[in-house]
Amino acid sequence: MTPPLIEFVDVTIARHRERLLSRVSLSVSERTIHVIVGPNGAGKTTLLTAALGLVSFEGRILAHWRRDGRIGYVPQAFAVDASLPVTVEDFLALTRQRRPVCFGVSASTRARISALLGDVGLRGLERRPLSVLSGGELRRVLLANALDPLPELLILDEPASGLDESGVGQLEALLRVTRESGSTVLMVSHDLEQVRRIADRVTVLDRVVVSDGPAAETLALDAVTALLPSGGRR
Amino acid sequence: MTPLYQWAASLAERGILPSDFQYPFLIRGFLCVLVLAPILGGLSHLVVTRRMAFFSAALGQAALTGVAIGLLFGEPLNAPYGGMFGFCLLTTLAMVYVKRHATLPPDTLIGVFHALTLGLGLCLLVALTRQFNVHQVESVLFGSLLTVTDADLLLLVGVGLLVAILLVREYNKLLLDSLSPPLASVSGADSAFLEYFFAVILTLSIVVSLKVIGALLVEALVVVPAAAARNVAGSARSYLAWSIVVAFLAGAGGLGVSTKLLVPTGGAVVLAVSGIFFITLAAGVYARRRRTI
Numbered sequence: 468m469t470p471p472l473i474e475f476v477d478v479t480i481a482r483h484r485e486r487l488l489s490r491v492s493l494s495v496s497e498r499t500i501h502v503i504v505g506p507n508g509a510g511k512t513t514l515l516t517a518a519l520g521l522v523s524f525e526g527r528i529l530a531h532w533r534r535d536g537r538i539g540y541v542p543q544a545f546a547v548d549a550s551l552p553v554t555v556e557d558f559l560a561l562t563r564q565r566r567p568v569c570f571g572v573s574a575s576t577r578a579r580i581s582a583l584l585g586d587v588g589l590r591g592l593e594r595r596p597l598s599v600l601s602g603g604e605l606r607r608v609l610l611a612n613a614l615d616p617l618p619e620l621l622i623l624d625e626p627a628s629g630l631d632e633s634g635v636g637q638l639e640a641l642l643r644v645t646r647e648s649g650s651t652v653l654m655v656s657h658d659l660e661q662v663r664r665i666a667d668r669v670t671v672l673d674r675v676v677v678s679d680g681p682a683a684e685t686l687a688l689d690a691v692t693a694l695l696p697s698g699g700r701r
Numbered sequence: 702m703t704p705l706y707q708w709a710a711s712l713a714e715r716g717i718l719p720s721d722f723q724y725p726f727l728i729r730g731f732l733c734v735l736v737l738a739p740i741l742g743g744l745s746h747l748v749v750t751r752r753m754a755f756f757s758a759a760l761g762q763a764a765l766t767g768v769a770i771g772l773l774f775g776e777p778l779n780a781p782y783g784g785m786f787g788f789c790l791l792t793t794l795a796m797v798y799v800k801r802h803a804t805l806p807p808d809t810l811i812g813v814f815h816a817l818t819l820g821l822g823l824c825l826l827v828a829l830t831r832q833f834n835v836h837q838v839e840s841v842l843f844g845s846l847l848t849v850t851d852a853d854l855l856l857l858v859g860v861g862l863l864v865a866i867l868l869v870r871e872y873n874k875l876l877l878d879s880l881s882p883p884l885a886s887v888s889g890a891d892s893a894f895l896e897y898f899f900a901v902i903l904t905l906s907i908v909v910s911l912k913v914i915g916a917l918l919v920e921a922l923v924v925v926p927a928a929a930a931r932n933v934a935g936s937a938r939s940y941l942a943w944s945i946v947v948a949f950l951a952g953a954g955g956l957g958v959s960t961k962l963l964v965p966t967g968g969a970v971v972l973a974v975s976g977i978f979f980i981t982l983a984a985g986v987y988a989r990r991r992r993t994i
Contacts, residue, residue, distance in 0.1 A: 567868075
């Protein structure tokens, strides 16, 4: 087993006196695709936001960075104001050039964005406003944003949500390439078929860790089947 | 500044500039508009994107209270900047702090501050009538070019440069934080710092604009230019450009109207910017219909 990149130790998160997560301990190994599954309200997104340092928590989250410690993130929700005149290119340039985007996008940034969009199957959409993208297109843009530069840890919250069949295939291929390139993937998914296809390790969460282990073994457990009776398909 | 006024007056006499430019106060007003348009127009597109329109309105009211406090503490009637900036800064920091730490919706919290500062301002203004004719404060309420001095103009230029430099430095982070605070945070931006930073910059810009636009109307120039720009812009670059152009046209148009019709500058500017908003709204609807045909 590869050494851990991220360790959650007794992580507890409460809001309005209600415990969203209770003493969660798990280890995410380097260069693996680690998927968290669980029913609605299980605290999956909350756990990811704790890893990103966006919510306060009790316990410890330890990161054993080997490189630059860069994190790529695709959030579950990304609401875009319908009248916002910001294009895909503007959005992707925000973290890729020092020059303010309102003064224009530089030629080198433009070339980099074009290649990035090609990787996620969106070449040619550079000048399209974010507000007119479909849900699936927007998630691909967010994925492109998270993958460049190559992160040491890629955190994805239901990245396949809104993607069509080819989009899901492309996403899975990208995740495998990302892992082979040396990154670690920590993601939440509701699609157990997808989890079976790509996950190295699975944690079943229901405010506490129900089960944690290699994907095939964990998903075959009766306790997991009882917790996710629909097979996880939406 | 006198040589500049004399030069402009000579151009006006020769018919190169409109005849009104022989008056120094009008040249000063025009220069104020030239500086205000990029400051407030530029800020407005971030104000609207960050949903801070109501926040700006509350700041305008706070400025009125700040004027009253400044006058009570002995500041001159034509430059109560200490009271204005001090009270506005205090209100801004309190609003941002409470917004970040309370669970109530932001507009509800800002509504509380809005009411508090207005109530306090009215009480203080009534108290002030024992020392001043309250009509002397009208210029702060509605804006007046007659009260703008060379020192005000230089202050406006200085603050404008400072705001521009700071905004250029943090623009990309501010825009990303407006779109998605979690993504901004993951990319290394400090969301709390950005929120306080932008609020303070906005406060500074509003305070130095008050003598031209007025406390009750300054909100219009930090909201409407961006609202108008959204009707016609297609990218971040054109969004900024349109916001500045709209602010400049409204400022210059309002200045012309207020000079000709002897109405308050602030009111004329707000009418102009509102008119431009509806023109761009119609233009945007027309352009979208043409695209769908």
